[in-house]
Amino acid sequence: xxxxxxGGAGAVCSETTxxxxxxxxxDEIMVAEYNLEAANELIKELGDPRLKAVLFxxxxxxxxxxxxxxxxxxxxxxPWKYDLAVTKACVEVGVNGLDVSTEEEQWDYDQxxxxxxxxxxPGVGATPxxxxxxxxxxxxxxxxxxxxQINFAAFRCPAPAPGLLITFxxxxxxxxxxxxxxxxxxxxxxxxxxxxKDVDFGGEIGKQEVCYIPHPETKTMPESLGAKKxxxxxxxxxxxxxxxxxxxxxxxxxxxxxxxxxxEINSLEMIHQLLLRSPQTKETPVWAYGLVVEVFGKKxxxxxxxxxxxxxxxxxxxxxxxxxxKNIAIPLSIGAQMIARGDVDxxxxxxxxxxxxxxxxxxxxxxxxxxxxxxxEWL
Amino acid sequence: xxxxxxGGAGKMGCIAxxxxxxxxxxxxxxxxxxxxxxAGIVADYINSxxxxxMQVDVHDEEGFLKVLDxxxxxxxxxxxxxxxLVMETCLxxxxxxxxxxxxxxxxxxxxxxxxxxxxxxxxxxLCMGSAPGIPNLQARYAADRLDTIESIRIFDGIKPPAxxxxxxxxxxxxxxxxxxxxxxxxxxxxxxxxxxxxxxxxYWFAEPLGILPMHLSLHSEVATLxxxxxxxxxxxxxxKINYWGMAKNTIEKIKVLADYGFASxxxxxxxxxxxxxxxFMVAMLSGYVPAVTDLLAPPxxxxxxxxxxxxxxxxxLKDGEEVMYRLGTLTCKGALPTGAxxxxxxxxLAEGKVDAGVYPPEACLDPEPxxxxxxxxxxxxxxxxxxxx
Numbered sequence: 148x149x150x151x152x153x154g155g156a157g158a159v160c161s162e163t164t165x166x167x168x169x170x171x172x173x174d175e176i177m178v179a180e181y182n183l184e185a186a187n188e189l190i191k192e193l194g195d196p197r198l199k200a201v202l203f204x205x206x207x208x209x210x211x212x213x214x215x216x217x218x219x220x221x222x223x224x225x226p227w228k229y230d231l232a233v234t235k236a237c238v239e240v241g242v243n244g245l246d247v248s249t250e251e252e253q254w255d256y257d258q259x260x261x262x263x264x265x266x267x268x269p270g271v272g273a274t275p276x277x278x279x280x281x282x283x284x285x286x287x288x289x290x291x292x293x294x295x296q297i298n299f300a301a302f303r304c305p306a307p308a309p310g311l312l313i314t315f316x317x318x319x320x321x322x323x324x325x326x327x328x329x330x331x332x333x334x335x336x337x338x339x340x341x342x343x344k345d346v347d348f349g350g351e352i353g354k355q356e357v358c359y360i361p362h363p364e365t366k367t368m369p370e371s372l373g374a375k376k377x378x379x380x381x382x383x384x385x386x387x388x389x390x391x392x393x394x395x396x397x398x399x400x401x402x403x404x405x406x407x408x409x410x411e412i413n414s415l416e417m418i419h420q421l422l423l424r425s426p427q428t429k430e431t432p433v434w435a436y437g438l439v440v441e442v443f444g445k446k447x448x449x450x451x452x453x454x455x456x457x458x459x460x461x462x463x464x465x466x467x468x469x470x471x472x473k474n475i476a477i478p479l480s481i482g483a484q485m486i487a488r489g490d491v492d493x494x495x496x497x498x499x500x501x502x503x504x505x506x507x508x509x510x511x512x513x514x515x516x517x518x519x520x521x522x523x524e525w526l
Numbered sequence: 527x528x529x530x531x532x533g534g535a536g537k538m539g540c541i542a543x544x545x546x547x548x549x550x551x552x553x554x555x556x557x558x559x560x561x562x563x564x565a566g567i568v569a570d571y572i573n574s575x576x577x578x579x580m581q582v583d584v585h586d587e588e589g590f591l592k593v594l595d596x597x598x599x600x601x602x603x604x605x606x607x608x609x610x611l612v613m614e615t616c617l618x619x620x621x622x623x624x625x626x627x628x629x630x631x632x633x634x635x636x637x638x639x640x641x642x643x644x645x646x647x648x649x650x651x652l653c654m655g656s657a658p659g660i661p662n663l664q665a666r667y668a669a670d671r672l673d674t675i676e677s678i679r680i681f682d683g684i685k686p687p688a689x690x691x692x693x694x695x696x697x698x699x700x701x702x703x704x705x706x707x708x709x710x711x712x713x714x715x716x717x718x719x720x721x722x723x724x725x726x727x728x729y730w731f732a733e734p735l736g737i738l739p740m741h742l743s744l745h746s747e748v749a750t751l752x753x754x755x756x757x758x759x760x761x762x763x764x765x766k767i768n769y770w771g772m773a774k775n776t777i778e779k780i781k782v783l784a785d786y787g788f789a790s791x792x793x794x795x796x797x798x799x800x801x802x803x804x805x806f807m808v809a810m811l812s813g814y815v816p817a818v819t820d821l822l823a824p825p826x827x828x829x830x831x832x833x834x835x836x837x838x839x840x841x842x843l844k845d846g847e848e849v850m851y852r853l854g855t856l857t858c859k860g861a862l863p864t865g866a867x868x869x870x871x872x873x874x875l876a877e878g879k880v881d882a883g884v885y886p887p888e889a890c891l892d893p894e895p896x897x898x899x900x901x902x903x904x905x906x907x908x909x910x911x912x913x914x915x
Binding site: 305386389390392393396397399407408409410412414417420421422424425426427428 | 786
């Protein structure tokens with residue numbers, strides 16, 4: 148069996164490559180990278196003969212069509228702007244795949260994937276990803292699912308990688324359309340930093356204030372889990388939240404073009420470029436990922452709440468920054484291995500809560516140190 | 527008497543122009559600025575026949591020398607980065623010079639001009655903003671009455687604006703510097719750098735200001751007072767202020783941007799152009815300042831409804847007894863002293879009241895007549911002397 152890891156030497160996905168080396172049965176693990184030097188360095192460091200590297204430019208769609216055939220699974224660890232192209236290419240050439248985010252248009256390839264007996268799972272990271280399995284774990288214990296509240300604390304700096312800075316800025320952009328919660332059959336749009344509440348994530352993160360964040364779980368779970376209400380709240384470290392608040396309050400998200408020092412630009416783009424280049428946006432005191440999912444529903448006519456949370460080793464035991472990245476990278480690796488092993492029997496382009504057997508998934512997470520806690524409360 | 531005000535259309539420079547235009551000793555006020563639109567707004571508001579507007583870039587020495595021709599004094603109200611350059615040109619033109627401060631480090635460099643100014647017979651008084659300026663004169667008042675000085679502690683208390691007021695109280699670049707550059711203090715007889723926004727303590731100001739949270743800030747008084755009063759044995763000197771007269775929330779937001787690299791002076795390349803993050807931040811925030819017409823407007827309050835008190839506590843010995851002088855200078859319009867002080871200094875320079883050379887205020891100005899001049903503008907100074915019974 149052969150796996151193709153797109154961006155496999157990047158900030159997040161290098162941890163996926165490490166996990167594949169340590170836990171997978173793949174005969175070949177191909178690291179497809181724009182930065183071939185980084186890929187070769189990683190391969191040298193890991194020293195596994197199954198690893199190979201290939202130069203890959205994700206901006207070239209034809210290159211995808213040539214590269215993808217012959218692999219059992221394409222593992223997409225690229226920034227989210229490539230999600231749609233990778234899904235389309237996988238379906239076009241007939242290869243299974245998965246990624247760590249979700250673009251609405253990816254679902255358009257569901258029927259074609261089914262017709263071709265393929266599976267593609269968007270969003271198999273921490274959130275979406277682990278959170279989908281957590282919600283499923285609670286939902287299957289209920290007769291009716293009233294309210295799914297997903298909460299995350301992404302404790303990382305604003306710009307550990309270019310794609311993650313874009314995510315950070317986009318999640319608080321005042322014009323982001325997908326920042327919604329679902330209730331009574333409708334999606335309700337909310338502004339940035341709205342819906343504030345405190346959530347205790349435990350460990351090094353502790354109690355944090357979270358707000359509505361645009362996330363795909365809100366879109367998929369009303370249908371996949373039959374939930375009447377779904378919301379995703381999240382936060383970054385307090386200093387990063389203050390940055391988002393400051394950018395918003397001072398109107399620095401403005402996209403009106405202007406000329407500054409002979410450069411045609413707008414405020415948001417300048418902010419983006421300066422943050423990308425600033426050394427201060429690459430550091431934060433604590434690297435970790437906190438996930439807490441609370442599901443309210445009914446069982447045998449009684450109201451109940453099931454709270455599920457994750458726990459992972461602290462950063463000093465888990466390689467510093469890797470303590471954050473592993474929470475995204477490990478599920479991606481597990482998902483790829485489940486697809487390759489045949490643990491996923493569904494076909495199409497499907498969300499994680501539909502495609503992935505959460506029992507196997509959690510067992511695999513536990514092997515790597517990510518444990519799940521659960522509390523059932525009858526209301 | 528002809529006084530040139532550089533940056534006369536700026537937030538503090540306009541008040542200096544207004545003060546000078548209202549003073550009978552002054553015949554002509556030359557409002558020099560790069561921004562002619564704003565210069566017009568200032569001149570129209572003040573509406574004085576004494577005001578003449580000129581556009582010049584201080585980096586254009588030839589043009590600047592023409593502006594200085596026939597001037598009796600030059601008041602530099604531009605951002606303090608230009609102080610050294612403007613002094614060079616004033617020296618060349620033999621025109622007396624004053625400014626609003628050099629944020630410690632530039633002030634130190636300016637004092638090195640002393641011998642050249644003295645040799646050329648030209649006078650200069652530095653650090654004549656509200657603070658620095660008033661605390662230097664307050665300290666001098668006490669120093670004249672003490673045998674020794676143990677400490678000079680300066681507290682600049684400003685009525686806090688509404689929590690959601692996002693405006694800067696004065697020059698954006700200066701406030702960003704004050705927020706990000708380490709404040710210097712004089713401690714146990716040594717100059718020591720401290721962390722920005724550190725050394726918090728509550729200080730009780732005259733009512734209705736009451737108790738305000740004060741923190742250290744880089745300021746020029748600390749650069750000169752320990753040197754001026756070295757012979758009196760001074761051991762301690764610091765300057766504290768309450769969020770530079772701005773809302774705490776606003777200061778915290780500026781700090782967030784600074785912490786993420788927007789205060790950096792390292793240029794960032796954009797294709798063939800480069801951008802200094804700090805310059806971009808200043809440009810983006812430059813809209814968050816009060817309009818000049820707001821600054822020129824009469825105060826909304828009347829004494830004793832004070833909005834600002836600058837306090838200097840000077841402790842020392844007189845005839846072997848411990849004495850503490852507390853001088854508090856009060857105003858109902860916070861920005862007024864910043865323009866009024868250099869205006870009066872410029873008049874005194876033009877009148878030849880300052881010897882040739884470059885001096886901090888405490889070394890060349892007699893505090894009592896100066897405080898009397900301020901009193902005419904409703905800037906009142908009170909002194910309290912505390913002795914042991």
